[in-house]
Amino acid sequence: MTSKQDVHRVQETTEINPAYLEDASGLRGHAERLFVPEDEKGVAEVLQRATRERIPVTVSGAGTGVSGGRVPQGGWLISMEKFTRLDIKPGCAVAGAGVLLRDLHAAAAATGQFYAPDSTETGACIGGNIGTNASGSRSFRYGATRQHVLGLRVVLAGGEVLHARRGQPVDFPLPSISIPRTTKHSAGYSLRPGMDWVDLFVGSEGTLGVITEAVLRLLPAPQALLAGVVFFEEDNDALNAVDHWRATASPRMIEYFDRPSLDMLRTRFPEIPARAHAALLIEQEIEDEDDPEIARWLDRLKQDQALVDDSWFGISAAERERFRLFRHSLPDLVNETLRRTGSLKMASDCAVPVPGSRGLS
Ligand SMILES: Cc1cc2nc3c(=O)[nH]c(=O)nc-3n(C[C@H](O)[C@H](O)[C@H](O)COP(=O)(O)OP(=O)(O)OC[C@H]3O[C@@H](n4cnc5c(N)ncnc54)[C@H](O)[C@@H]3O)c2cc1C
Incomplete structure (x- = not known):
């Protein structure tokens, strides 16, 4: 300089x-x-x-x-805003730390592939997503960012550049720290004997080095997706439906909205049915619009006391985007309200083990 x-x-x-x-x-x-x-x-x-x-x-x-x-x-x-190089290849993307998540999603989609981590705020960048081991509504199925990082370039405090590939173990002894068997875990360093460099840096919040570039796994895009916002009159029905659907369907996303959340969302989505007091946002991979899975969802809705006629379903990208905006609007509205009142919102998620789940780290 x-x-x-x-x-x-x-x-x-x-x-x-x-x-x-x-x-x-x-x-x-x-x-x-x-x-x-x-x-x-x-x-x-x-x-x-x-x-x-x-x-x-x-x-x-x-x-x-x-x-x-x-x-x-x-x-x-x-x-790291200038690190915007993005190269999409079959099965992986090489992304600079400053590439925005939404740009990665769009570029992958243009090649018939997709990047599974789907943190709601798509204006975040890849360096931040890796730094926080970001997760999203698809994490229950696909895991958090950690599971999709294949390699990293990191500049260390002394200026050395570390090129870490998945599977390259760290070269110093590490204690084993007990990690809860949740599907999501982002707190602290993910330390365990024999761990690799990639896992050390994912979730380290910029405390160990500066990530400049990442190799990220891309998956083949599903042929079609069924998405929906399913409304319920009763909270308990929504929660019972989650247990039921987890066992009988294989959604890649189930997200729950309670009554205060829906009330907040009504300011932007007045079409939310008046008698709805809980909702579940779901997404399921399907073959096409004739997939029998669609009819099975209708049966599930009836069986689980959902407001069948008032719920929203769609398979087009535009409908999915509307549901994504619905989901995104909630933290957005909370943040907006707090900013208006001059309050701080230091937020973090909380995960508990799901019975029968093998858990991820
Ligand atoms: C409306 C809204 C919805 C959100 N939804 C989600 C969600 O669904 N899931 C989720 O996990 N989070 C969510 N977040 C939080 C946030 O989007 C994520 O934490 C995201 O990963 C932060 O990325 P960023 O680029 O903005 O990072 P920043 O906020 O700039 O930084 C985050 C951390 O990463 C470190 N960091 C950034 N770049 C690098 C780098 N190149 N090398 C090393 N360290 C680095 C920073 O030092 C900092 O510790 C949401 C936020 C908002 C406002």
């Missing part, structure tokens, strides 16, 4: 746009400098310099986090 040839490699400023100093939680921080590197060498230079000067560095993705992870409390901030 001092020599002429480095001038274009890293933008550096002390006049920091306040948007960089907060995330979606509303938590505000402060930093002495913001660095926006253009390439891996630029990242290495910033980290070497920070290490030399003993200055803490916070890594910034798209700032959609809700727990203040990218909000600096002093020191330097490094933004």
Whole structure:
């Protein structure tokens, strides 16, 4: 950053746009400098310099986090927004840390493939998704981000670049930490003897290094998808339906909305049936629009006391997008309300083991 040839490699400023100093939680921080590197060498230079000067560095993705992870409390901030290289191949994508999740989804779809992690906020970037081991409504079926990372390039504090491939074990002894048998687990480092480098960095929130690029698994896109928002008059009926559908169907998504959530959503979706007090959002892979699974869903709805005629179903991309927006609107409305009232929302999810499930880490 001092020599002429480095001038274009890293933008550096002390006049920091306040948007960089907060995330979606509303938590505000402060930093002495913001660095926006253009390439891996630029990242290495910033980290070497920070290490030399003993200055803490916070890594910034798209700032959609809700727990203040990218909000600096002093020191330097490094933004990965320029790392937008995206290369889609059969079975995998090579994505820069700054690639937005929605751009990865779109590019994969254009090749008949899909990236399974579907964190609701698609404006998040891949570096942030990996840094937080993001999960989403499809995680019950496909697992969180961790299960889909095949390789990583990471710049370490001393400026060295680590190229970690899935299966390459770490070269130092590790304690075994008991991990709950939940389908989702993102708290702390995922430590166990024999673990690989990739697992060490996934979910490490920028504390061990700066991820610059990732190789991500892509799956063949399902031929068709049935999606729906199923409404219920009673909470208990919705919860019983979850148990039933888990055993009899193989949805890739089941998400529950309670009464206060639906009441909040009515401000944006007045078409929510007045007598609905609970809802389940579902998505199921099907062959085509003649798949007998569609009729089976109708039977399930009747059997489980759903409001059959008032529920929403669709197989087109536009209908799925409407349901995605419905789902996305809930955290969005909560965040909006809290921001309006000047409150903070430091959020985290809570997972419990599901009986009969083998659990993932
Ligand atoms: C409306 C809404 C819905 C959401 N839904 C979900 C959801 O369904 N599932 C979910 O898991 N989360 C969800 N989130 C939270 C958020 O979107 C995720 O945590 C996301 O992964 C953050 O990505 P980001 O790019 O915005 O990261 P940031 O907020 O910028 O950073 C998050 C963390 O990752 C670290 N980080 C960022 N980039 C890198 C990098 N290149 N190398 C190393 N560390 C890095 C940061 O230091 C920080 O600790 C939601 C948020 C909102 C506002």
